[in-house]
Amino acid sequence: MSLLSTTPMLEKAKKNNHGIVAFNVHSFDSIFWVLEAASELKSPVILQTTVGTVQSLGAKNIVEVVKAASEHYKVPTGLHLDHCTDYEVIKEAIRAGYTSVMIDASMHPFEENVRQTKQVVDLAKSLGVNIEAELGKVGGVEDDIVVSEKDAQKAVPAECKKFIELTGVPTFAPAIGTAHGIYKGDPDIDFERIAEIAELIDVPLVLHGGSGISDEDIRRCVSLGMAKVNVSTELKNAYSIAIREHFENAPDSLDPRAYLQNAKEAAKVMVKSKIQMVGSEGKVVPSFV
Ligand code: 13P
Numbered sequence: 592m593s594l595l596s597t598t599p600m601l602e603k604a605k606k607n608n609h610g611i612v613a614f615n616v617h618s619f620d621s622i623f624w625v626l627e628a629a630s631e632l633k634s635p636v637i638l639q640t641t642v643g644t645v646q647s648l649g650a651k652n653i654v655e656v657v658k659a660a661s662e663h664y665k666v667p668t669g670l671h672l673d674h675c676t677d678y679e680v681i682k683e684a685i686r687a688g689y690t691s692v693m694i695d696a697s698m699h700p701f702e703e704n705v706r707q708t709k710q711v712v713d714l715a716k717s718l719g720v721n722i723e724a725e726l727g728k729v730g731g732v733e734d735d736i737v738v739s740e741k742d743a744q745k746a747v748p749a750e751c752k753k754f755i756e757l758t759g760v761p762t763f764a765p766a767i768g769t770a771h772g773i774y775k776g777d778p779d780i781d782f783e784r785i786a787e788i789a790e791l792i793d794v795p796l797v798l799h800g801g802s803g804i805s806d807e808d809i810r811r812c813v814s815l816g817m818a819k820v821n822v823s824t825e826l827k828n829a830y831s832i833a834i835r836e837h838f839e840n841a842p843d844s845l846d847p848r849a850y851l852q853n854a855k856e857a858a859k860v861m862v863k864s865k866i867q868m869v870g871s872e873g874k875v876v877p878s879f880v
Pocket residue numbers: 615673674733770771772773798799800801802821822823824825
């Protein structure tokens with residue numbers, strides 16, 4: 592079973608009024624945990640890795656493991672490169688078999704963001720690989736990309752429309768008030784802005800900073816056109832805490848299968864709750880299984 596391009600996955604989700612969660616995975620084990628949980632809920636899913644994870648695990652290894660696991664669990668799976676600023680790493684990921692890449696040139700002026708995005712669209716689209724780009728600046732920390740609260744900037748709807756026209760990018764992440772990482776206060780999600788952007792452009796939208804947002808707000812974002820919902824912090828925190836608790840209770844434990852079992856259970860609970868939030872449970876078509 593091959594990995595799926597996330598363009599049709601997300602277009603279909605948008606049409607059917609549900610979202611698909613893109614979970615950041617940081618280790619080979621976590622790939623299996625996410626897919627096992629998705630398979631138990633019969634949900635399509637996207638796995639994504641940052642550039643840091645590509646550097647630590649290797650693009651080719653990640654692709655091979657994700658392919659094997661998606662086949663084992665019979666889950667329609669897309670594999671996405673998250674927040675990449677480097678064209679060479681994008682090429683490496685595509686060559687290895689990633690089915691979606693994000694070119695993040697959101698730190699540059701509009702014209703330069705358009706130029707870099709267009710360059711990746713020209714490379715990836717003909718190969719059937721999805722492309723994601725960002726406009727505005729999502730605050731917070733995602734691996735090496737750090738955007739302070741004062742530098743975070745919401746996307747301007749008219750510019751979003753122009754950006755899509757100029758780049759032809761098939762999935763689009765406008766900054767609308769969410770942030771990567773743990774929120775200090777309540778997230779300031781600009782629902783009106785999402786609605787305005789969705790009115791102007793047709794492509795599936797992407798919600799970055801999906802951790803720490805209430806069920807109700809995630810559902811509202813999805814209903815407004817946010818077809819891809821990114822979750823990283825809450826997932827890695829859930830299983831890291833489970834491992835910490837394991838060692839608090841059993842400081843002399845030396846069996847990885849014991850502490851990783853606790854991690855897996857915590858990860859699966861988190862994955863299932865997010866899948867249920869975006870409404871993708873049961874969306875695997877019977878012919879796929
Ligand atoms: P969180 O870490 O806030 O879940 O954000 C994930 C994300 O948007 C990855 O691009």
